[in-house]
Ligand SMILES: [Zn+2]
């Protein structure tokens with residue numbers, strides 16, 4: 393290791409925090425036992441930390457896959473700072489570089505330099521940590537800029553100060569500091585690091601065989617949905633990583649919930665047909681290698697895409713017809729109700745006329 397090239401502040405934090413945590417966590421549990429409220433708080437804070445990175449730093453700031461309300465942005469920036477993964481501006485700039493130069497020399501966490509380098513090794517060296525910030529759109533955003541300028545005090549306050557304070561309110565400041573502070577940071581950092589290492593190692597290359605990114609449900613569980621990484625590298629503008637409803641992607645669910653609350657809008661989504669096209673293209677390359685004739689594959693692919701198009705059209709027609717039918721049914725119901733009312737009214741009048749006639753008749757009968 394060339395000592396001059398080591399980025400000491402980052403390297404020391406990445407070594408010292410887990411080390412202290414590793415010593416203090418068992419000691420803490422030994423002395424105070426398992427305090428449920430502290431554990432629940434630490435777990436909730438850990439989930440919020442990871443989701444601020446995945447839904448905020450990653451899908452919002454790095455990729456602009458949806459628009460967020462300033463309240464949502466402020467929450468992502470504050471809790472994101474508590475993750476000790478750098479400012480949103482620096483994180484996004486590095487991440488955009490990773491996408492633009494994937495698997496190449498300029499990729500800061502290039503998997504071809506080994507699993508360890510992509511995981512966290514890159515964070516120890518000046519040449520990979522101190523890359524110039526290149527994100528003009530984010531530099532113009534005053535909230536992002538504010539978090540970047542005051543990143544260190546914000547990270548300490550949100551990462552250690554706030555959990556200690558909440559722990560103190562729960563009767564255990566040390567529990568807050570060690571479990572919801574140090575341990576949470578060490579574990580959530582690993583979850584993010586897995587995206588750059590495991591997501592480029594484990595799983596299937598569903599949409600593009602040319603890049604190292606892979607899709608894996610198992611890795612998705614470890615990374616709050618970022619495990620469908622081949623899809624993500626192919627379609628980075630999509631706010632989802634797991635496109636099927638059953639794909640484990642809590643980040644996508646958080647973004648949907650924010651939309652429901654009015655805190656997110658313009659969720660960007662690639663069409664089914666584009667996604668299917670990419671998959672068929674990637675798979676036909678594999679089949680071609682196995683000796684299948686190109687013309688045959690093209691013809692089959694076209695047939696599938698045509699059927700998909702027809703299916704889409706029919707589904708739309710069906711939905712439209714359902715709306716039209718409901719409208720027609722409502723109109724008819726209103727007309728019939730109106731007619732019924734009219735008939736009832738006429739009947740009442742006839743009844744009245746009959747009664748009056750009968751009364752008059754009786755009067756005549758008595759006077760005769
Ligand atoms: Zn990305």
Ligand SMILES: [Zn+2]
Nearest residue numbers: 587588605621
């Ligand atoms: Zn990647």
